[in-house]
Amino acid sequence: MREPVEWPTRDLLSHRAETTPERTAVVDAETGAERSYREFDAAADSVAAAVDGLADTAGGRVATLVDTRPAVGRLLYGVWRTGRTYAALNVDLAADTLGAQLDALDADLLVCERATEELAATVADCPVASVDEPTTGAVERLETVESSTVAVEPAERSRDETALILFTSGTTSEPKGVRLTVGNLVASATASAFRLGVRPGDRWLVCLPTYHMGGLAPFVRAALYGTAVVVQREFEPAATARLLDDHGVTGVSLVPTMCKRLVDAGWAPGDSLGAVLLGGGPADPDLVERCLAREIPVCPTYGMTETASQIATALPETARRYPDTVGQPLVCTDVTVLADGDPAGPNETGEIVVSGPTVTPGYLDDDATAAAFGPHGFHTGDRGYRDEDGRLWVVGRVDDRILTGGENVEAGTVAAVIGECNGVEDAAIVGMPDEEWGQRVGALVVGTADEETILAHCRDELAPYEVPKTVRVVDALPRTPSGTVDRDAVRRLLQS
Structure with missing residues (x-):
C-alpha cells in the first residue's frame, strides 16, 4: 500500500482513477463516445507502455504533432506516467520552424497523427510514432495490442519538475519554449477552481487548439476536479452552439473571435452553461456587453502560457459593471504594475509583472529567462493598471x-x-x-x-x-x- 501524500506525487489521472473511476472523463463530441476515468487510466497505461518501448531516454521529452482530438488526453497522461516531459507542437507551423523547435527540445520521440505523418517524418531526427495506423514504414504505431494490456507504475514526480513545454505564439518575436512544472499546473487548476467554482457534474468543452495552454488546461483541471472534458475537433459556430446544449456543457474557453462568431450567429446559452472563459487576446467591451445582454455568462480573463493559463479573471457580475476589466488576480497570484521601475499606485499605468506558484521557472533558453525576470517577478510585456479594489485593466503591449x-x-x-x-x-x-x-x-x-x-x-x-x-x-x-x-x-x- 502506498503511503498517504499531501501532494499529487504521481500524475493526476492515476489519483483520480483510484477515487472516482466510474465518473465520465472524456467525451468525443464527434462520435458521442464517452470514457470513464477507469477507461481513461487504462488508455494512458497503453500510451505509457508504448512510449517506454520507443523512447530510449528515461525522463526525456516527447513531442507531439497532433491536432485537437480526444487522443490528446491519453497522450498527455501517458507521457507523464512514464516520468517524461510532454511538449506540444503547433500543427500549422512550417517545417523549418518545427525543426528548430524539435532541436531546441532535443526530443526522444515525436508523436503524430495521419494528417501530420508526412510532416513529422520530414522534420524529426528521432523516432516517430502515430496515434493512427501509419501509412509508411518510417512511422511506428504508437499503441499496440500488447501495450494496451500492460499496467504501468506511474512515475513519482516532484512539484518542481518540468512536466510540460509549450511554445509561445511569437506575435512579436521568435517563439520561446516555456517550461511548466507539476506545481505550476496544479496551482493553476486550483486557483481557477476558487475563481470559477466546481461542481461534480461539470463538463468543459475543449474547442481551442490543444497545443496551446487554453486547450490543454481543461484536461489538467478535469483530472484534479473529477469532472469531464468534451472534445470538439474543430470550432464551428453552429456545431459548437449545438454541442454546448446537447452535451450539457457547463464551461468553455473561447478567444474573442470565436465568441463573436457565436454571438453573430444568434447563439443563446442553455441552462447548464455557467462560464465562458474569454481570453487569448483583448475582448472588446461591446462584445462583453452583447454577451451579457444574451445571458451568456462571460468571464473576461487575462493569462499567458508563462503562467499556466489564468492570471486574472472577471466573473459576469464584475464584467457587467466594468466590461473592459479582466478582474482581480486569482488566489496566490501577485500582480505588480511597474511604472519607471517602481510599483505604481492605483490607476497608474505601467508594465504588468506577475509572481506566484503558477509562474514558469523559465524558458528553454537561459538568456530569454534572465531577460524576462526581475525583482518583482515575471515581466509580461503587457501594460495596464489596477484600480483601488485591485481590478486589472490591460491596455496594450509595452512595445505597442x-x-x-x-x-x-x-x-x-x-x-x-x-x-x-x-x-x-x-x-x-x-x-x-x-x-x-x-x-x-x-x-x-x-x-x-x-x-x-x-x-x-x-x-x-x-x-x-x-x-x-x-x-x-x-x-x-x-x-x-x-x-x-x-x-x-x-x-x-x-x-x-
Whole structure:
C-alpha cells in the first residue's frame, strides 16, 4: 500500500482513477463516445507502455504533432506516467520552424497523427510514432495490442519538475519554449477552481487548439476536479452552439473571435452553461456587453502560457459593471504594475509583472529567462493598471508604444478611437519604420468603412501625431492559432 501524500506525487489521472473511476472523463463530441476515468487510466497505461518501448531516454521529452482530438488526453497522461516531459507542437507551423523547435527540445520521440505523418517524418531526427495506423514504414504505431494490456507504475514526480513545454505564439518575436512544472499546473487548476467554482457534474468543452495552454488546461483541471472534458475537433459556430446544449456543457474557453462568431450567429446559452472563459487576446467591451445582454455568462480573463493559463479573471457580475476589466488576480497570484521601475499606485499605468506558484521557472533558453525576470517577478510585456479594489485593466503591449517625431503614441488609444468609427469592426495599430519620423502610425482595419472615412474620424478625435499615416481595410486581422493578433503579419500587410 502506498503511503498517504499531501501532494499529487504521481500524475493526476492515476489519483483520480483510484477515487472516482466510474465518473465520465472524456467525451468525443464527434462520435458521442464517452470514457470513464477507469477507461481513461487504462488508455494512458497503453500510451505509457508504448512510449517506454520507443523512447530510449528515461525522463526525456516527447513531442507531439497532433491536432485537437480526444487522443490528446491519453497522450498527455501517458507521457507523464512514464516520468517524461510532454511538449506540444503547433500543427500549422512550417517545417523549418518545427525543426528548430524539435532541436531546441532535443526530443526522444515525436508523436503524430495521419494528417501530420508526412510532416513529422520530414522534420524529426528521432523516432516517430502515430496515434493512427501509419501509412509508411518510417512511422511506428504508437499503441499496440500488447501495450494496451500492460499496467504501468506511474512515475513519482516532484512539484518542481518540468512536466510540460509549450511554445509561445511569437506575435512579436521568435517563439520561446516555456517550461511548466507539476506545481505550476496544479496551482493553476486550483486557483481557477476558487475563481470559477466546481461542481461534480461539470463538463468543459475543449474547442481551442490543444497545443496551446487554453486547450490543454481543461484536461489538467478535469483530472484534479473529477469532472469531464468534451472534445470538439474543430470550432464551428453552429456545431459548437449545438454541442454546448446537447452535451450539457457547463464551461468553455473561447478567444474573442470565436465568441463573436457565436454571438453573430444568434447563439443563446442553455441552462447548464455557467462560464465562458474569454481570453487569448483583448475582448472588446461591446462584445462583453452583447454577451451579457444574451445571458451568456462571460468571464473576461487575462493569462499567458508563462503562467499556466489564468492570471486574472472577471466573473459576469464584475464584467457587467466594468466590461473592459479582466478582474482581480486569482488566489496566490501577485500582480505588480511597474511604472519607471517602481510599483505604481492605483490607476497608474505601467508594465504588468506577475509572481506566484503558477509562474514558469523559465524558458528553454537561459538568456530569454534572465531577460524576462526581475525583482518583482515575471515581466509580461503587457501594460495596464489596477484600480483601488485591485481590478486589472490591460491596455496594450509595452512595445505597442510608437515613437513618432519625438511624440509617444499609445496603440491602444488609437485602436479604441478607430473602433468608434461607423463601419469599423476591429483594428490593429502598429509602428512602422519611417525615414522622416522614425516611426509612423499604421492601422489595419476590418469593416465596411473606407480609408478616408477612418482618417477623417481620426483627425476629429486624435492629436495630429496620433493620426495613422497608413490605413488599410481588410476582411480579417491576421491572428495566431491562439487568437492573438499577429502584429508582425499586420506590419507586413501594411507595408505591402
